[in-house]
Amino acid sequence: MDFTYPPEILAFQREVRAFIQDHWDDEVMDVRREGMAQLVDTPKRREFMKAMAAQGWLGMSWPTEYGGGGMDGMYEYVLNEELAAVGAPYIGKGVGIVGKTLIRHGSEELKQEFLPQILNAEIEFAIGYTEPNAGSDLAALSMRAVRDEENGGWRLTGQKRFTTSAHFAEWYWLIARTDPDAGSKHKGTTLFLLPMDQDGIQVTNMPTLGDERVNEVFLDDVFVPDRYVVGEVGKGFYYVSEALDFERFTLFTVSAYVKRYEVFRDWVRTAEVDGRPLRDDPRARQVVARLATAVEVAKVHTLRTIAKAAAGEVPNIEAAMFKLWTCQLGQQVSDAMLELAGPTGVLRRGSPDAPVDGRFEHALRYTVVDTVGAGTNEVQRNIIARRGLGLPVNNGV
Known part of the structure; x- marks a missing residue:
């Protein structure tokens, strides 16, 4: 297999790098955010996303009939990797989760309303999946959506947590239980879109170990008209499962982990411990070599995932393998x-004697966010075991 980029991809990579240099801003690009630059919202960040939209770089792999570029998914992969390498925000939730799911399952009305806004970087989404008692087991969700026949819609009541972007997003993409008597917890759930600025929605800050903000979101009898139901009523869990496969490789890139490894490797080259060069320590050399190998494996996992998506398929198993491997890699480098x-x-940023200004103490705390987002490591192992290896599944689980 040839792992080198073809000439057209290399040309695009150079174009992206030139664009980044032309739009460089320390407020927008910050590698210390460890690949989570999409969790912040500033006017300059929005301007940067608008500039990318003007290049036609949002929705490059979408079908042309929906305003996309109809291009190979490798272009989106290269774009995200280059952005992540400098700590800039990348295409993320609107393009990779909401947009692709709407294209596959949304009504024409929803496509016409939301897809142009996503392509033009005019809208931000929060994703509402996790609940206090429904984290790794998403099918255990308890948020209720009760039918309101008189007004032609649904009334949502319940709580979501660990919701990134809820404090600045315009729209909420969330799943709720519409039929508690469906027989299986995987059935009877429905996917909705609702504006974040309406009555009955309360957003509360949840600080994380990695110093990033996530949120608890409380909904109290919030009305959602039928037009904002995504796909068919009762099939929300299956749509979300598919959307998570796209999320795992649109929000988690290899570059952030590669850069973290390179900083570690370069530190080993120059550091001294107990007055002796660390690069001469056999144990240190062994660790660097092992992690270098793991980095190359992560790159191949990514390419397998992109190839599956580019072929028009949902990269279910491949995305789970990629997400699990890279999150573990991030922890291993920091460890x-x-x-x-x-x-x-373990000294934190700003401490006089902290190696690399405390970046790895911070990065280790940050990996907690990585291992939870888009499904925990345990969820990824279950996907690989059940769907990849065909191991038995208990009915009703």
């Missing part, structure tokens, strides 16, 4: 740095 650095490795 290795702190282990080799010794006591000074």
Whole structure:
């Protein structure tokens, strides 16, 4: 298999790099955010996304009939990797989760309303899946959507948590239980879109170990008209499962992990421990070599996922393998740095003796966010075991 980029992809990569340099802003590009630049919202960030939209880079792999570029998914992959490498926000939820799901399952009315706004970077979404008692087991969700026949819609009541972007997003993409008597917890759930600024929605800050803001969102009798039901009533879990496959490789890139590894490798080259060069330590050299190999494996996992998506298929197993491997890689790099650095490795940013200004202490805390978003590591292992290896599944689980 040839892992080199074809000439047209290399040309696009150079174009993206030139664009980044032309639009460089320290407020927008910050590698210390460890690939989570999409969790912040500033006027400059919105301007940067608008500039990308003007290039036609949002929705490049969407069908042309919906305003997309009809291009190979490799272009989106290269774009995201280059953005992640400099800590810039990338195409994310609107293009990779909401847009692709609407194209596959949404009504024409929803497509006409939302797809142009996504392509023009005019809208931000929050994703409402996780609940206090429905995290790894999303099918256990309890948020209720009760039919309102008189007004032609649904009334939603319940709580979501760990919702990123809810404090600045314009629209909420969330799943609720519409039929508690469906017989299976995977059935009887429905996917909705609703504006975040309406009465009955309360957003509360939930700080994380990685210093990023996520949110709890409380809904109290919030009305959603039928036109904002995504797909068929009762099939929400299946749509969300598919959307998560797209999320796992549109919000989690390899570049952020590669850059973290390169910073660690370069530190090993120059650091001293107990007065001796760390690069001469056999244990340190072994760790660097092992992680270098893991980085290359992560790149191949990504390419397999992109190839599946580019072929018009849902990269279910491939995305789970990619997400699991890269999240573990991020933890392994941070663990290795702190282990080799010794006591000074746990010093935080701004501490005079902190190696690499405390980046790896921060990165280790950040990996908690990585291992939860888009499904925990345990969820990824279950997907691989059941759908990839064909291991038995208990009915009703």
